[in-house]
Amino acid sequence: MQKQLAKMKQSLFDQGYLDEQFIQLEDLQDDANPNFVEEVVTLYYRDSVRLVQNIEQALEKNPLDFSKLEGYMHQFKGSSSSFGAKKVKTECTQFREYCRAGNAEGCKRTFQELKKEYATLKKKLEVYFQLARQAGPVEKACRPK
Amino acid sequence: MNLGMNFTSSSSSWKSNDKASDQFPAGLRVLVVDDDPTCLRILEKMLRNCLYEVTKCNRAEIALNLLRDNKNGYDVVLSDVHMPDMDGFKLLELVGLEMDLPVLMMSADDSMDVVLKGVTHGACDYLIKPVRMEALKNIWQHVVRKKKHEWKEKDFEQSGSFEEGEKCQKPLEDVDYSSSANEGNWRGSKKRKDEEDESEDRDDTSQLKKPRVVWSVELHQQFVNAVNQLGIDKAVPKKILELMNVPGLTRENVASHLQKFRLYLRRLSSASPHQNALNNSFMGPSDPTFLNGLDFQALAASGQIPSQSLATLQAATLGRSTTKSTIPVALVDQRNIFSFENPQQRNNTGKQQVNLLHGIPTNMDSKQLANLQQSAYMSQSNLVPSHTVQPQPRTQLLNDIAGTRVSRNGIDFSRSNSEMRVSKNVVPNYDVYNEINQNRNQDWTLQNVGSTYGSSLHGGPDVLRPVLVESGFSSKGQSSIPVKSLGIDQQFNSSLVDNSLRVKAEMGFENGLYSGHFGQDDLMSAILKQQEGMGPVGNEFGFDGYHLDNLPV
Numbered sequence: 001m002q003k004q005l006a007k008m009k010q011s012l013f014d015q016g017y018l019d020e021q022f023i024q025l026e027d028l029q030d031d032a033n034p035n036f037v038e039e040v041v042t043l044y045y046r047d048s049v050r051l052v053q054n055i056e057q058a059l060e061k062n063p064l065d066f067s068k069l070e071g072y073m074h075q076f077k078g079s080s081s082s083f084g085a086k087k088v089k090t091e092c093t094q095f096r097e098y099c100r101a102g103n104a105e106g107c108k109r110t111f112q113e114l115k116k117e118y119a120t121l122k123k124k125l126e127v128y129f130q131l132a133r134q135a136g137p138v139e140k141a142c143r144p145k
Numbered sequence: 146m147n148l149g150m151n152f153t154s155s156s157s158s159w160k161s162n163d164k165a166s167d168q169f170p171a172g173l174r175v176l177v178v179d180d181d182p183t184c185l186r187i188l189e190k191m192l193r194n195c196l197y198e199v200t201k202c203n204r205a206e207i208a209l210n211l212l213r214d215n216k217n218g219y220d221v222v223l224s225d226v227h228m229p230d231m232d233g234f235k236l237l238e239l240v241g242l243e244m245d246l247p248v249l250m251m252s253a254d255d256s257m258d259v260v261l262k263g264v265t266h267g268a269c270d271y272l273i274k275p276v277r278m279e280a281l282k283n284i285w286q287h288v289v290r291k292k293k294h295e296w297k298e299k300d301f302e303q304s305g306s307f308e309e310g311e312k313c314q315k316p317l318e319d320v321d322y323s324s325s326a327n328e329g330n331w332r333g334s335k336k337r338k339d340e341e342d343e344s345e346d347r348d349d350t351s352q353l354k355k356p357r358v359v360w361s362v363e364l365h366q367q368f369v370n371a372v373n374q375l376g377i378d379k380a381v382p383k384k385i386l387e388l389m390n391v392p393g394l395t396r397e398n399v400a401s402h403l404q405k406f407r408l409y410l411r412r413l414s415s416a417s418p419h420q421n422a423l424n425n426s427f428m429g430p431s432d433p434t435f436l437n438g439l440d441f442q443a444l445a446a447s448g449q450i451p452s453q454s455l456a457t458l459q460a461a462t463l464g465r466s467t468t469k470s471t472i473p474v475a476l477v478d479q480r481n482i483f484s485f486e487n488p489q490q491r492n493n494t495g496k497q498q499v500n501l502l503h504g505i506p507t508n509m510d511s512k513q514l515a516n517l518q519q520s521a522y523m524s525q526s527n528l529v530p531s532h533t534v535q536p537q538p539r540t541q542l543l544n545d546i547a548g549t550r551v552s553r554n555g556i557d558f559s560r561s562n563s564e565m566r567v568s569k570n571v572v573p574n575y576d577v578y579n580e581i582n583q584n585r586n587q588d589w590t591l592q593n594v595g596s597t598y599g600s601s602l603h604g605g606p607d608v609l610r611p612v613l614v615e616s617g618f619s620s621k622g623q624s625s626i627p628v629k630s631l632g633i634d635q636q637f638n639s640s641l642v643d644n645s646l647r648v649k650a651e652m653g654f655e656n657g658l659y660s661g662h663f664g665q666d667d668l669m670s671a672i673l674k675q676q677e678g679m680g681p682v683g684n685e686f687g688f689d690g691y692h693l694d695n696l697p698v
Contacts, residue, residue, distance in 0.1 A: 021275045028190045028278070036190060044183040074227060075181065078253035081275045082184045 001135035008128055017121050022084030038129040040083050045122055051076055052115065059108055069107060070099040080118075087117040170285030171196035174218060178208040178236065179225040179251070184274065188223065188251075191281050205231035212244050219246060220288045223272075226252035226259065234266045241267045241390050242370045245295070247287040251276055267390035298387070360402060364391065368402060377410065 012018045022037070029036045055072045058065060077092035091114035098106030175197045179185040185201050192199040200219070202208045205228050212219060222240050226233035237248045247269040252259060255273045263271040269287040272280050360368075371388035372380040382400035389399070 021277075024191075024275075024277055025187060028187075028194050030194075033190065040183060040186055043186055047182050071227070074253060078225075078227075078274050079181050079183045081253060082181070082187050084275070 001131070005128070005131045005135045008131060012124060012128065016086050017124060019084045019086040019089075021081060025083055035129070035133065037083070038132070041125050041129070044079055044083060044085075048076065048079055048118075051079070052118070055111060059111060064104045064107065066099045066102055066107075070096055073099065076114075085118075085121055088114060088121060091117055170288075173197045173285050173288060174220045175199050175223055175284070176208055176211060176219045176221070177201045177223040178205055178228070178233075179203060179223075180228045180230075181225070184225070184251075184276075188276060188281070191276070191278050192223075194278065195282050197281075197285075204228070205233070205236045208236065209239060212240060212246070216244060219244075221269075221284055222246050222248045223284070224248060224250060226250050226254065226263065234262060237263070237266050237268055238367060238390070239370075242367045242388055243374070245374065245388065247291045249284055249287065265392040298384075364389075364394075365402075367391065368399065368406070372403070372406065377407075 009018075013022075025037045025040060033039070051072060055069065055076070058069050058072065073092050073095045077089055077096070080088040080092060091110055095107055095110040095114060098104075098110055173195075175192050177185065177188045177192065177199060178201075179188060180203050182203065185203055189199050189201045200211065202211060205224070208222070208224070212222070222236075224233050224236050224240075228236075233250055233252075237250060240246055240248050248267070249270045249272060250263040250268040251272045251274055252263075253274040260271045269291065270284070367389045368385060371385040374388060375381070375384050380403065382396045382403055385403065386394060386396050386399045
């Protein structure tokens with residue numbers, strides 16, 4: 001189990017879905033908060049739904065309010081990077097670039113990409129956490145203390 | 146972990162936190178503010194892992210309330226920059242001002258200008274998100290550092306030394322400068338000159354690239370908070386400046402504003418018992434030497450200068466200045482002295498005054514203004530409404546200043562309607578002031594009171610005119626002001642008369658306005674008169690008019 005878990009984690013990193021920050025969060029986990037990272041990610045996906053909706057609405061306006069969009073994206077970026085969502089973060093940065101350039105098409109396109117990455121990561125992490133929960137207790141039970 | 150303990154008094158606040166005192170930096174009480182729940186949760190966890198005591202909130206308002214309700218409940222504040230309800234920088238300023246806690250800013254935005262903004266607003270540090278544990282582990286250093294500074298500052302200030310310039314955002318020169326100033330060394334034209342030069346440099350040159358100081362409501366609020374925090378008696382510009390932590394604000398700005406503020410307070414109390422206290426406090430950062438020099442009290446007592454009117458004037462000017470916050474203080478400092486605001490008057494007299502003053506050499510502007518200002522401040526301190534920001538454009542400041550003088554003089558005389566011409570005398574005041582500034586330190590002040598012109602005032606314009614010519618233009622050779630300008634007296638007369646100044650003009654001008662030592666006496670009286678005439682000015686200070694009676698005698 002643990003091996004599987006480790007492997008999955010490694011692949012997430014290799015594929016660039018996650019970055020160092022994720023490790024930071026995992027290091028924070030302890031007996032009192034064994035599923036801390038999962039909590040955080042859950043919190044993130046719950047909270048960011050609202051943000052995604054706001055952005056989508058804003059993208060439907062004509063003309064686009066770039067500064068507002070940039071503001072949203074700044075928030076999004078902050079959130080995503082806080083737990084190491086690397087690809088999502090990259091898309092955020094790209095989006096902001098387009099905002100600054102006033103490129104509406106670029107923004108919309110990037111946002112689609114962003115949503116994709118966002119969704120993909122969510123699924124992958126769900127699997128990961130499930131695995132982690134299964135592996136965790138087992139690990140503790142097995143390991144002599 | 147024992148580092149904190151070694152900091153003697155500075156760590157006393159930690160010690161007071163019984164829970165954590167023996168586990169420093171563990172137990173450091175952190176307040177973290179971030180509107181993003183994900184980040185907030187992560188930060189909380191990280192901080193807890195550092196063994197800090199964490200309180201989290203997602204809104205700046207809540208954070209402020211928590212801080213205010215529990216002034217000593219936190220050691221450090223960690224705040225996000227972009228928040229919906231309040232800008233992180235604003236929170237930073239408020240916290241630094243009200244609670245004087247170290248504040249660290251965080252943001253995913255790592256662009257230079259934002260980081261710079263954080264630093265200039267006084268952030269102890271700026272963390273780039275995503276925040277890592279290592280960064281959080283070190284935040285205790287900021288707390289220690291800050292306390293150490295404070296401790297050192299206190300120590301130094303008490304001992305009168307000014308080595309501790311760490312906390313000062315001011316350039317080093319400021320420290321030296323302020324030290325001398327704080328010692329009340331306003332007298333001594335030399336020092337004044339130095340100060341003036343410095344202030345001029347600061348104000349005029351863009352070497353420091355300092356923005357003009359505008360005493361906005363916000364800025365003033367910061368100032369007030371700082372003063373309250375220090376205690377009105379102990380509020381010295383240097384400390385206020387540090388507390389305010391506003392980039393680009395100089396000690397002079399604060400000093401002049403403080404003077405006005407004290408005037409305002411005085412006006413509020415406006416009871417004679419407070420007079421002495423006020424006077425002393427007026428001297429504020431500087432010594433009571435100011436007071437001595439001014440001999441204001443004496444003058445007031447002697448009735449030569451209606452103390453009440455002076456106070457009211459001061460209050461008025463102070464109050465007015467606040468309302469006119471749009472005018473940069475820097476500029477104001479120089480010019481405000483002369484720009485005794487008399488909005489009402491200005492309508493009438495302003496133009497005329499301006500006309501009058503066209504002849505005034507521009508050289509009077511910066512240097513003289515600075516000089517005058519300095520001198521005025523020094524000797525009159527409170528008397529001179531330094532911050533009477535003028536609604537008029539700067540270009541007219543000189544005019545205004547002179548004009549105001551004129552008007553004031555005029556007003557003073559308006560009563561008799563004969564001394565309006567006196568207003569012209571105002572023009573030369575600049576020169577006089579400069580002269581005085583350079584020559585006399587504090588002598589000018591009210592010692593001239595009671596000098597000859599009292600009588601001459603009533604003598605009518607004729608008497609004045611000659612005087613005007615002599616006194617005004619002797620000093621700097623600024624006699625460019627044509628005597629014939631006196632002819633405008635009539636205009637002023639009428640306009641001035643309209644002014645509601647009910648100043649006891651005679652008094653003011655008796656102060657030797659025409660004795661060739663216009664200096665402050667004139668200014669004072671002029672201001673007084675003018676102020677009084679201004680009537681209710683909807684300034685922030687809530688002056689609702691000046692009453693001579695209010696002035697402590």
